[in-house]
Amino acid sequence: MTVKVLKVKGTLLIPPDAKGIGRAARIIRRGGLVAFPTETVYGLGAAATCEEAVSGIFAAKGRPADNPLIVHVSSLDQVRQLAVDIPSTAFRLMDRFWPGPLSLVLTRSPEVTDAVSAGLPTVALRMPAHPVALGLIRAAAIPIAAPSANRSSRPSPTTACHVLEDLAGRIDAVIDGGSCAIGVESTVLDLTGLRPVILRPGGVSREELESLIGPVETARLKNDTAPLSPGMKYRHYAPLAPLILITGTPRRRAALIRSLTSAYRKRGMNVGLLSSPHQRKRGKNEIARMLYSALRRMDSRGVDIILAEGITTRGIGEALMNRLQKAALRVIKT
């Protein structure tokens, strides 16, 4: 049997088996760009130790150079290679939540390139809980810098197909590992200050963190101060159509969505709904898994306006509301 290697606009589509992972690792070691699945979203990987390869990530995504990257590791040795003055809290968190959707911001070592950290004195590290991602880091035998594998400001990719939509022809390869199990990005937790601060809510919830290490603060973006996490200041995860987020009590939300839907339809507009009695019955984990692909589907179906219903911020709900707020052009509190 001959296996045909698929290429889309020059970007290789690689199967997630040992041979495919080996091939992808060689591309990374040569300074290339490979997108790969993780349990959260697909990442766009490059050798974290190679300044040129890392610059390639920024160019492929169209990412502002002042937004640092998360470095993905497969061992504690790599953590010690990349960070210094690591607090004991960090090791407790790694012990409980790694591999998993938690990125820890630590003081960087001289081995971390400026491009990765965008000139900050810190580095964000994460050990992903996905056999293909871990296999790739091990096979490459170097830490892999990887932001989400989307064009900047587009919804994050949760399938290889999403990656190709955004980046075919701009990157060397993507490993097709199917759909991501969690569907929203990792929690980014800053451990370099007096108290732990959540810079971005994500796959590990505040409740889970606090049950292990006590109270954690949340970074808020104020206009008058430099953001702690540069990524906070950009509009993110945005579909092409304007998104209106509707919060308040379930009854009021539903009533406003009904009346807005009929008003927009009367004007001949194609309305996309991220809300329905059916969806409300779904668990939050299921909503997380489908959120980004639903936003992308709205674009491909030529929706003119999206109405999204808010949800409670318990558990992964905090990450979901954060993403919806960032995608929203307007938030209406009923």
Ligand code: TXA
């Ligand atoms: O789940 C995830 O975290 C995915 C997968 C691929 O691992 N990655 C991801 O990367 O979402 P990205 O680049 O899309 O988001 C990284 C976020 C940005 O908001 C960035 O500003 C922040 O982490 N970040 C990275 N390094 C940082 C640092 N040293 N200090 C503060 N924030 C940092």
Ligand code: MG
């Ligand atoms: Mg991203």
